[in-house]
Amino acid sequence: MTTKSYIQKAAQGTGIILVLTLLASLFGYLIRITLASKLTPEEYGLFYAVFIFIGFLWLFKHLGLNSALTKFIPEFLIKKRYTKIKSSIVLVFIIESCLTGLIALILLLFSKFLSVHYFKSLSAQSILWILIAYFCISIISDILVSVFLGFQKHIYYASYFFILNFSVFIFTLIFVNQLGVIAVALGYLFSSIILAVLYPFLFIKEFNFFKYKTKISSGLTKKLVMFGLPLVFAFIGGKVIGYIDTLLLTYFRSLGEVGVYNVILPTSLLMVSLGSSLATALFPMISELFCRGMKKELAFGLNKIFKYTFIFVIPIGFSLLSFSDFFLHFFFGSYYLSGVNPMRILIIGSILYTVATINISVINGVGKPKELTKIILIAAGINVLLNLFLIPKYGINGAAISTLFCYALILVMSSIKVSEYIPLKIPWFSWIKTFICGFFFIGIIFILKNRLNLNVWAELIIILSVSLAAYTLSLLLFNLIDFKELVHLKNVILKKKNKY
Numbered sequence: 001m002t003t004k005s006y007i008q009k010a011a012q013g014t015g016i017i018l019v020l021t022l023l024a025s026l027f028g029y030l031i032r033i034t035l036a037s038k039l040t041p042e043e044y045g046l047f048y049a050v051f052i053f054i055g056f057l058w059l060f061k062h063l064g065l066n067s068a069l070t071k072f073i074p075e076f077l078i079k080k081r082y083t084k085i086k087s088s089i090v091l092v093f094i095i096e097s098c099l100t101g102l103i104a105l106i107l108l109l110f111s112k113f114l115s116v117h118y119f120k121s122l123s124a125q126s127i128l129w130i131l132i133a134y135f136c137i138s139i140i141s142d143i144l145v146s147v148f149l150g151f152q153k154h155i156y157y158a159s160y161f162f163i164l165n166f167s168v169f170i171f172t173l174i175f176v177n178q179l180g181v182i183a184v185a186l187g188y189l190f191s192s193i194i195l196a197v198l199y200p201f202l203f204i205k206e207f208n209f210f211k212y213k214t215k216i217s218s219g220l221t222k223k224l225v226m227f228g229l230p231l232v233f234a235f236i237g238g239k240v241i242g243y244i245d246t247l248l249l250t251y252f253r254s255l256g257e258v259g260v261y262n263v264i265l266p267t268s269l270l271m272v273s274l275g276s277s278l279a280t281a282l283f284p285m286i287s288e289l290f291c292r293g294m295k296k297e298l299a300f301g302l303n304k305i306f307k308y309t310f311i312f313v314i315p316i317g318f319s320l321l322s323f324s325d326f327f328l329h330f331f332f333g334s335y336y337l338s339g340v341n342p343m344r345i346l347i348i349g350s351i352l353y354t355v356a357t358i359n360i361s362v363i364n365g366v367g368k369p370k371e372l373t374k375i376i377l378i379a380a381g382i383n384v385l386l387n388l389f390l391i392p393k394y395g396i397n398g399a400a401i402s403t404l405f406c407y408a409l410i411l412v413m414s415s416i417k418v419s420e421y422i423p424l425k426i427p428w429f430s431w432i433k434t435f436i437c438g439f440f441f442i443g444i445i446f447i448l449k450n451r452l453n454l455n456v457w458a459e460l461i462i463i464l465s466v467s468l469a470a471y472t473l474s475l476l477l478f479n480l481i482d483f484k485e486l487v488h489l490k491n492v493i494l495k496k497k498n499k500y
Contacts, residue, residue, distance in 0.1 A: 286365025
């Protein structure tokens with residue numbers, strides 16, 4: 001494939017994943033809205049307490065082996081080692097089935113104890129039993145969704161999350177009045193059965209699984225396990241970064257602050273969907289390019305991605321930052337306006353983390369999971385220390401500052417690592433200039449907000465239109481964008497898809 005073909009494939013894959021991810025997120029929110037309106041706060045909290053508990057154990061059932069499949073399948077495809085593809089899938093299925101069965105057995109044996117002493121409600125036991133069944137059945141579709149990503153079948157990969165959330169939403173909507181909190185648990189079980197039937201059928205259409213023999217060797221086992229195991233610690237570190245601020249806020253501050261923070265944090269992370277969608281699409285492609293020795297082509301593509309990702313996300317993030325008071329008041333009410341300043345801090349961090357997710361995908365793609373684990377664990381450790389120091393005194397502002405520093409640290413450390421593996425000069429100066437343009441964008445917004453006195457929606461449209469025009473002009477003055485280059489990229493992306 002040519003460099004143009006890879007650019008086109010990356011753009012198409014990102015677009016497919018982004019659209020389906022946003023739709024999946026929409027139905028995920030609708031599930032929460034439905035439950036919040038139909039259940040008591042205690043029932044709502046009980047379900048998500050059990051669900052998050054099961055979700056955390058998901059890490060130990062995979063041991064990073066699904067990511068190993070996504071990493072090595074492109075390499076096996078290049079070398080036409082189809083037997084190794086089948087053998088890898090069978091091996092991962094065997095290992096994960098054993099781990100899943102062991103975890104499920106322990107959970108079943110201690111389900112009553114957990115319900116009474118941890119969840120503090122005997123009602124948790126029935127939810128736990130249903131979600132344990134979901135935990136077991138989902139192993140089939142979990143593995144195949146990673147295989148589809150390795151094959152770069154982006155629509156099959158991203159459809160998984162859409163089908164899951166859509167099915168759960170429909171099932172919950174129909175049965176929640178009759179079954180209560182059990183309905184949503186059964187919704188997840190029902191969805192896992194649908195996916196366990198559908199995904200093997202789709203997989204057989206794409207890959208003649210039964211044509212090849214299974215040859216599991218110690219070398220293949222070691223290759224998959226040694227790649228996957230370090231990622232477990234990276235995933236744990238990621239969970240620490242995601243949840244430690246809420247846990248410490250709960251301990252040191254009021255539940256009101258916890259509630260505000262859990263509104264502003266997911267809102268601030270909305271734009272990360274762009275970076276994570278791009279990173280997901282790039283992961284197997286980076287593995288393929290690196291395996292082919294196409295480091296210069298990879299560096300060229302990443303240079304463009306780094307440049308235009310920042311240029312694209314900054315006006316989105318800074319618009320949300322500028323109108324955060326309006327957004328919080330309009331969607332959540334005046335009580336949440338205390339979250340305006342920490343939300344603005346978190347938005348800056350989210351902009352940085354959007355690019356960091358791409359670096360994370362590159363590090364995994366070139367086969368350096370141990371280095372990624374070091375970065376995540378260092379950032380997680382510093383995040384814990386900063387939260388312990390700042391939250392008792394500064395509350396949600398301290399939590400936001402800790403998260404911003406953590407995301408900035410991940411971006412810097414991961415960028416340095418990427419430049420070690422690929423002949424790429426990280427565009428630090430270009431990023432700084434883009435941020436300067438972004439602050440110019442914000443300046444125009446605040447000037448116009450103070451001068452205009454119109455209908456709120458008319459004012460919003462006028463302010464953003466003028467500010468975006470000014471932002472584009474500043475990008476041109478700093479030579480950060482080239483319209484000829486943009487037109488060329490558009491033509492490459494829209495060109496009819498090339499085939500192998």
